[in-house]
Amino acid sequence: MTNPAKAQTSQKPVLVVDYGAQYAQLIARRVREANVYSEIVPHTYTTAQLLAKNPAAIILSGGPSSVYAEGAPSVGADLFEAGIPVLGICYGFQAMAAALGGTVAETGQREYGATQVQIIGESRSILAATDADQTTWMSHGDAVHEAPAGFDVLAMSAGAPVAAFANEEKCLFGVQWHPEVKHSAFGQKVLENFLFNGAKLEKNWTANSILDEQVELIRNQVGSAKVLCGLSGGVDSAVAAALVQRAVGDQLTCVFVNHGLLRQGEAEQVELDFVASTGAKLYVANEQERFLSALEGVSDPETKRKIIGREFIRAFEEAERAIMAEAALEGEEIKFLVQGTLYPDVVESGGGEGAANIKSHHNVGGLPEDLRFELVEPLRALFKDEVRAVGAELGLPAEIVGRQPFPGPGLGIRIVGEITGERLELLRQADAIARAELTAAGLDNEVWQMPVVLLADVRSVGVMGDGRTYGHPIVLRPVSSEDAMTADWSRLPYDLLAKISNRITNEVDGVNRVVLDVTSKPPGTIEWE
Ligand code: XMP
Numbered sequence: 001m002t003n004p005a006k007a008q009t010s011q012k013p014v015l016v017v018d019y020g021a022q023y024a025q026l027i028a029r030r031v032r033e034a035n036v037y038s039e040i041v042p043h044t045y046t047t048a049q050l051l052a053k054n055p056a057a058i059i060l061s062g063g064p065s066s067v068y069a070e071g072a073p074s075v076g077a078d079l080f081e082a083g084i085p086v087l088g089i090c091y092g093f094q095a096m097a098a099a100l101g102g103t104v105a106e107t108g109q110r111e112y113g114a115t116q117v118q119i120i121g122e123s124r125s126i127l128a129a130t131d132a133d134q135t136t137w138m139s140h141g142d143a144v145h146e147a148p149a150g151f152d153v154l155a156m157s158a159g160a161p162v163a164a165f166a167n168e169e170k171c172l173f174g175v176q177w178h179p180e181v182k183h184s185a186f187g188q189k190v191l192e193n194f195l196f197n198g199a200k201l202e203k204n205w206t207a208n209s210i211l212d213e214q215v216e217l218i219r220n221q222v223g224s225a226k227v228l229c230g231l232s233g234g235v236d237s238a239v240a241a242a243l244v245q246r247a248v249g250d251q252l253t254c255v256f257v258n259h260g261l262l263r264q265g266e267a268e269q270v271e272l273d274f275v276a277s278t279g280a281k282l283y284v285a286n287e288q289e290r291f292l293s294a295l296e297g298v299s300d301p302e303t304k305r306k307i308i309g310r311e312f313i314r315a316f317e318e319a320e321r322a323i324m325a326e327a328a329l330e331g332e333e334i335k336f337l338v339q340g341t342l343y344p345d346v347v348e349s350g351g352g353e354g355a356a357n358i359k360s361h362h363n364v365g366g367l368p369e370d371l372r373f374e375l376v377e378p379l380r381a382l383f384k385d386e387v388r389a390v391g392a393e394l395g396l397p398a399e400i401v402g403r404q405p406f407p408g409p410g411l412g413i414r415i416v417g418e419i420t421g422e423r424l425e426l427l428r429q430a431d432a433i434a435r436a437e438l439t440a441a442g443l444d445n446e447v448w449q450m451p452v453v454l455l456a457d458v459r460s461v462g463v464m465g466d467g468r469t470y471g472h473p474i475v476l477r478p479v480s481s482e483d484a485m486t487a488d489w490s491r492l493p494y495d496l497l498a499k500i501s502n503r504i505t506n507e508v509d510g511v512n513r514v515v516l517d518v519t520s521k522p523p524g525t526i527e528w529e
Pocket of ligand 1: 305526
């Protein structure tokens with residue numbers, strides 16, 4: 001179930017109605033990749049609620065139900081009389097057909113995965129400039145057997161007599177397949193045909209337009225007040241801070257709590273590169289010792305997370321008090337706090353079902369709830385790829401905007417066992433080697449993230465020269481993913497793995513073994529702890 005975000009832009013949205021099969025976010029992202037703003041709403045919205053959002057167009061997403069199943073979500077026929085362009089996808093296509101008087105029936109022939117579709121009839125409509133015979137990605141049991149009156153049948157497949165239809169006059173369209181999935185050969189083309197030929201929308205959602213609008217919104221919200229922003233070293237807080245800096249300059253003070261659990265070079269990235277590229281004022285709290293002593297003797301991952309989260313909040317509050325005191329001396333008050341909340345956090349956090357819960361433990365490193373600040377959340381409408389694009393537009397260094405997702409508790413949850421300064425140093429070296437080699441092989445874009453994990457509680461035996469050695473294994477965990485909810489292990493070339501392994505065992509004292517994690521998620525998680 002989704003929870004709609006508060007409006008963070010004045011753009012009329014293409015609304016994606018979420019029927020609950022995880023496709024809605026992907027559809028919204030693809031629409032935005034076509035430079036059109038898009039928002040997700042739950043299927044429980046009535047037609048009146050949908051129209052109240054003043055949509056530029058509506059896309060009905062796929063979903064797991066059969067339209068005839070008891071309690072299956074339906075769509076009101078009045079939606080199709082509102083003069084808004086609509087595209088139905090998979091379940092949304094069937095719900096649309098059923099609502100408009102077409103027939104949907106069980107075919108007995110399920111189509112799942114790559115499926116050939118043939119274009120039929122005169123009109124190409126939203127299938128313009130696509131092949132007459134094309135590969136699509138399907139996932140359905142029922143099929144539309146008869147299109148509603150007034151609709152042209154555009155395509156068919158073995159299991160779907162009506163695989164796509166159109167009513168050009170009313171600007172209503174539907175496809176049985178998933179155009180948002182990359183395996184659909186002309187998926188993006190079909191979506192763009194709908195957006196630009198069908199709904200006649202303009203391309204006005206770009207990194208540049210987002211930047212301009214957010215700067216304007218921040219100025220309106222903040223006025224001449226002072227603003228505080230915590231930097232974690234990650235992409236989101238860096239881009240959020242840079243946006244606010246662009247909007248209100250020196251009214252912003254950034255705070256960087258260095259907990260000592262970052263990777264090699266990351267603290268410098270914040271302290272030097274971020275500051276150089278934005279000109280932002282930065283307050284650094286060097287708290288490495290504090291975190292190490294709070295974590296002494298602790299091996300349990302959840303306890304580590306709690307301690308890191310708790311100490312982080314305390315350290316941040318101390319820094320905040322120091323900055324407030326300084327501002328007060330100048331007769332000023334700090335009223336706002338910047339947070340790098342993203343659109344997927346907002347969409348997921350409302351429902352408390354399924355995917356949303358998986359992420360609930362990831363708020364470590366977040367801030368206390370009883371904050372007396374008003375929040376500034378300039379990324380609330382954005383997906384991660386958009387945040388990166390805006391960051392690049394703002395002139396942030398590629399190392400910051402291209403940074404892989406990295407957990408708030410940092411290397412603290414990549415050491416299986418107790419955390420010590422020595423172990424952190426060892427893991428930093430191994431991680432730096434693995435990252436450098438991945439980059440040198442030109443494969444940064446092939447992996448979503450590559451945790452490097454130190455099994456500090458395991459002693460592995462090795463041989464060096466004439467003697468046996470006892471060291472620790474390092475685990476490489478490269479994964480491919482779209483959103484970290486599911487993931488697969490990345491098939492990195494053997495030569496690259498060999499090189500990483502050789503370098504780590506030769507160069508990092510205390511490590512005598514490198515192993516590769518070949519578990520998908522589920523059942524494994526991405527991190528080891
Ligand atoms: P898992 O390990 O649950 O990770 O498959 C999914 C994504 O979340 C990140 N992760 C965390 N992020 N605090 C965070 O801020 C955490 O405690 C945490 N644990 C995992 C992980 O790196 C991956 O991107």
